[in-house]
Amino acid sequence: MVASSTSPKHGTTTQPQELAQMPPAHVTNVDTSPTSKRDPDHDPFLVEFTPGFDVRNPKDWTTSRKWSVTDVLSASGFNRIMVSTIMAPALTTIAHELEMSPTESALALSIYLLASAFGPIFIGPLSEVYGRQTVLHVTGVWFLAWNAACGFAKNKETLIASRFLAGFGASSIYALAGGVLGDIWGPEQRGRSLGLYLLIPIIGAAVGPIIGGFMAGRTTWRWMFWSTSIFQAVMVLVSFGVFRETYAPVILKRRAAMLRRTTGDSRYYTIHERMEESHSLAYILAKAFTRPMRLLLLQPLVQTASLISALSYGILYILLSSFSDLWIQHYNMSVEMSGLHYIALAAGELTSSTLGGYLLDSIYSRMKARDPENELEPEHRLPFALPGYLLSVLALVFYGWTAQFRVHWIAVDIAIFLVSFGLQLAGLPQQAYVMDVYQEHTSSALAASQFPRSLAAFLFPLFAPAMYRSLGYGWANSVLALLGLMLGLPGSIFFWRWGKRMRMKFVGSY
Template identity: 65%
Template sequence: MDFKKIDPTFPITAASLPNNDIELATIPKSDLPSSKKTSDPFLVEFNAQYDIHNPKDWPTGQKWAVTDVLSATGFIRIMVSTIMAPALTTIANELHMTSTESAMALSIYLLATAFGPIFIGPLSEIYGRKRVLHVSNIWFLIWNIACGFANTKRLLIAARFLAGFGASAIYALGGGVLGDVWRPEQRGRSLGIYLLIPLLAVAVGPIIGGFMAARTTWRWMFWSTSIFQAVMVAVSFTVFRETYGPVILSRRAEKLRQSTRDSRYYTTYERLDVGKSLLARWVQSLSRPFRLLAFHPIIQIFSIIEGFYYGVLYIVLSGFSDLWVQQYHHSVEMSGLHYIAIASGELVGSQIGARAMDMLYRRKVASSSETGIAPESRLPLEFVAAFVAALGLIIYGWTAQYHVHWIAVDIAIFINMMGAQIAGMPMSAYIIDSYPDHTSSAMAATQFLKSLTAFLFPLFAPSLYKAIGYGWGNSSIAFAGLVLGIPAPIILWKFGARLRAKARSSN
């Protein structure tokens, strides 16, 4: 069905309808979803009861369609970040790279994901999620193909950076789209399903990379992922719909202004931009992630905690293959299979965290007389998860130190990743709930520090392990995680509402 036929903002007359839809003109206007307040007939907004064009009122299947598109997109972006790790020695020999340069070729992708969301997130709040997703998909595809054809180390490093810039769109758009289409009581489940496929990439990337490094040219790592990305470009153009409410309402208001020739129709968001030039809007939007990071304690606290966890993840990812090859003397192909333990821990953690978050939220709603539940209700889950993550990391360090049977090491890293994933989900949900109008900018602000730690932490990890070993090295990291991960949620539990109330405007 053409949604225009039942769009309450589209003028319904006998002349404007096809013959087989002429009966719609006889429907009382009061029975159609209204997008305007009775107090101001020219204010265009979603109907509070039900509006077919409000992404939160979409059919469940349609919500899952856009969620799954982003989830599959995230899978390929994350896989490309790790797939070349097992082939670094081969690539370095062919392109005459030093060990530092080959490590840079791997990690420069992560550096790009620090800066990409800072621009991409705000742009999605000007032009909508759909346009930004399509442009970033094509950009990533072009430069990922270029990586496969790189014949110099400079071209490879540059192409990896530019591919990472396009790939970073998922970090800004993911939280934004989930906030657009899912309601707070569905936050845990939507996050859990959204993360299900991308977390597989943590294992799939190194496994595929290990086998390709041993059996074919490393260039197929980029060509094969580009084929997958080309399919995702086609799927996103077909399935993905605009989800950002202000853009949808703006288009609805514009349609009304054109059809009625009455310029008085407006949206709340358009009223905020009255008198501003395009340049002024760009400056305001593009500076928003920096202002959030500079002036919002909530963003600052979560950026530090999530950045730490993300940095630890990439310490493990970057050094896991070396552990098995150099310390346990496994083949490159077999070393990649151990990444299954990492991915499994994150997958199990995401599903436990999703169900636990929604259960805690429902209990809070049932026991409260308030009409809305504060984002702080998400935080209790983080306390236990922080201890679990630290325990797993300590066991991982000491079992690796003493070359205990490989299954013990894999179980330990499974526990660590499960705890870290459970701890991270309430923080993402908290940000989505706290910044509903600018979720993408808020996620971009937190992603900035996360990507920087993912880029920097693996650089000092080898020196740390060499100096004090896996046991004390991982134990010290785990204790630092407890110092960061325990007090912060307590502070937000007690003062979060006050901090949100006093936070400077994010407009």
């Protein structure tokens, strides 16, 4: 990052200290209009990253530093998402101790996900105003405090309220993760970085019931929250030491402020500062906070992606919330043994994230090699989603009828492995597509997509018990498979055929 000017003829660079001593004639003709197009070679006070390579530019960081930031996000996401499902095997015990009805106990589990629908709408835009680093640290401490409070709850009202507030803090990972990955990784590395990031947190959703099952059978359910709070405290300390700011506009603003302070020259500025200087903080925050909902309401691409991912997420949480009950009620297994079956679900996500991330980057590199002079359109990622949708649909039918007829447990576990594998395989290119299209406001775009996803994850498990009682596992899962087929395949075709046209038509509307 520099506040310097490089001569195209001689290749010389003027340092900030030298710039501060330049006579006023060098800046008297600078157009300060927010919409003007400036040539940085003729404006020594414009602070931006050095073209080609700049160690302060997150995209130019070393690979090890990029992976350290990605790993911190991933580990933080693992804990926060694990907490969303860790209660599942102990719901009966918690309901008895706190005198909760079945609906109230289900609400205590899923209200965490309701909070994760609303949290990113505020947290994502905040990270685009104040930076990813500050928001990650503040929400991490917030989540730690309220998750620990769940373990001390003496009544159902306290537990439900604490779960909601903990979920609000935990939801920052949905808003920040995609934004941070977009900040530091280029399109050619999107698959591997996204696959590795999603790998650990999504496994957390499946691992939660395994850990919760053993805790429910061997100690008090309160240790589910106390143990995850201890882990979160460790992650807060690690993130303070490892995580660095990744959002380029905030990095540049801080650099410009430092130059103004150290040189005493108030003329240093960034493009974003100049664009915002005529607006109040209230206006900037209002526009930022409304951006996710404007994207969701006005952008057909976000709407379609959100609907598809919402259905997939809802199906996943139906499986997560009902899987333990299948083994306890229909296969007469203990709580601990029912939790072990979630390994099959986690293994499907693990395999899909690893393989899918590699294939996404490999396909991108091969297509780029065919036309190295031009950037690939984001829509080139989408055909990769079709095999995932088809596999998940067929596997859901397989899972439903093997469970219905109580086939040997290995067949049911193979089916659930294939379901989670297919859902994850279809979700990877879709999320990469949204990140590619909305690079300037990735956090807001993903926050918009997360809203219906979290609502589906909150609502679907509430009607799942009645659905399975009325239709049985066979027909209920066949209906879910049909819904997935009717939405996933046409949605992917819509992106492929009309995605570029929609991008051109709605450019700048957010």
